[in-house]
Amino acid sequence: MNWLLLLPAGIAAFFIIRLLRLARPGISLEAAMTALKDGKAVLVDIREPAEWAGGVAKTAALVPFSDLHGPREQWSAFLEKHRGKQLLLYCASGSRSGLAASLLRKEGRDAINVGTLRDWNRAGWPICTPRGLR
Numbered sequence: 001m002n003w004l005l006l007l008p009a010g011i012a013a014f015f016i017i018r019l020l021r022l023a024r025p026g027i028s029l030e031a032a033m034t035a036l037k038d039g040k041a042v043l044v045d046i047r048e049p050a051e052w053a054g055g056v057a058k059t060a061a062l063v064p065f066s067d068l069h070g071p072r073e074q075w076s077a078f079l080e081k082h083r084g085k086q087l088l089l090y091c092a093s094g095s096r097s098g099l100a101a102s103l104l105r106k107e108g109r110d111a112i113n114v115g116t117l118r119d120w121n122r123a124g125w126p127i128c129t130p131r132g133l134r
Helices: 003-023 029-037 075-081 095-106 117-122
Strands: 041-045 086-091 111-116
Touching (some): 029 041, 029 111, 086 095, 086 117, 095 111, 111 117
Parallel strands (some): 086 111
């Protein structure tokens, strides 16, 4: 058996499994909703602006994933404003919100992946179209 062929496959499998683990929600939607209603957390839609036109979870802050990995023009002010609050992140598939939550936790923030907009919609959380995108 050629180990040089197995090594890249093993590395790829490791990263795929890691991404799938990150994409899983970190807490239940019920627990997330309770934290939001109690004022202990803030809901964050990290999808890109073009994705918001299809609707966002009501009360969600709109802060794109690309800015988190870029200049942080929006993220810096957002993180300062919500210092001490739990950040509940969602996106379209749960992957970007999982990656963002992992990065923010490494920076000392209390950030949790809470899944997808579709999950929030199914759970009965109000969905709206952001002002300016109507």
